[in-house]
Amino acid sequence: QVQLVESGGGLLQAGGSLTLSCAASGRTFSNYSIGWFRQAPGKEREFVAAMSWSDGSTFYKNYVKGRFTLSRDNAKNTVYLQMSSLRPEDTAVYYCAARLELGVHYSDYAPDYDYWGQGTQVTVSL
Numbered sequence: 001q002v003q004l005v006e007s008g009g010g011l012l013q014a015g016g017s018l019t020l021s022c023a024a025s026g027r028t029f030s031n032y033s034i035g036w037f038r039q040a041p042g043k044e045r046e047f048v049a050a051m052s053w054s055d056g057s058t059f060y061k062n063y064v065k066g067r068f069t070l071s072r073d074n075a076k077n078t079v080y081l082q083m084s085s086l087r088p089e090d091t092a093v094y095y096c097a098a099r100l101e102l103g104v105h106y107s108d109y110a111p112d113y114d115y116w117g118q119g120t121q122v123t124v125s126l
Contacts, residue, residue, distance in 0.1 A: 002026035002115045004096050009120030017084040020120060022096030024077045029053045033101050034079045035113055036070075038092035038122075047108035048094070051079055052101060059106040064090075086124045093119040 008020040022034060035050040049060045051070040058070045069082045079096065097113035107113070 002098065004098060004115055004117035006094060006096050006117040006120040009094065009122045011123045011125065012086060014087055014124055014126055016086050016124070017082070018086065018122060019083065020081040020094055020096075020122070022079045022081070022117060024079070024098060029077060029098060031101055032098045033105055033107070034072075035097045035099065035107065036081050036094060037097060037110060038090075038094045039119075040089075040092040043092075045095070045110055047110070049081065050106045050108070052105040053079075054101060055105070057105055059108075061108065083122070086122075088124050088126055091122060091124050093121050095119045 003025045005023045006020060012018060030053055033050050033052045036048040037045050038048050039045040047061055048064055049068055049070050051058045067085045072079045096117045098115040099113040
């Protein structure tokens with residue numbers, strides 16, 4: 001059974017940094033990509049970034065480019081989202097998700113993803 005577990009969320013002040021983890025288990029993810037999405041209260045879920053597990057390439061949405069960085073630990077089957085220069089508008093529940101790549105490394109479309117974690121709250125105050 002595939003399981004994705006996020007951790008690392010918390011409350012911090014604007015300008016601070018935080019690293020989220022997405023631990024994957026239940027299958028081999030070598031032909032999957034891992035995406036991060038977020039959802040703020042009253043807003044739709046939006047794409048943040050994605051990493052291809054097959055080659056480690058990454059893709060970021062413009063509003064986090066230069067501030068957020070993806071990395072992975074293959075031995076731990078874990079993808080990390082390092083977030084810096086955080087802003088109040090980054091406040092949201094952050095979810096990681098997995099999708100079979102099928103020749104397309106990235107997708108920013110949530111329905112393309114097959115598996116989802118439970119989410120972790122990130123709150124950024126002024």
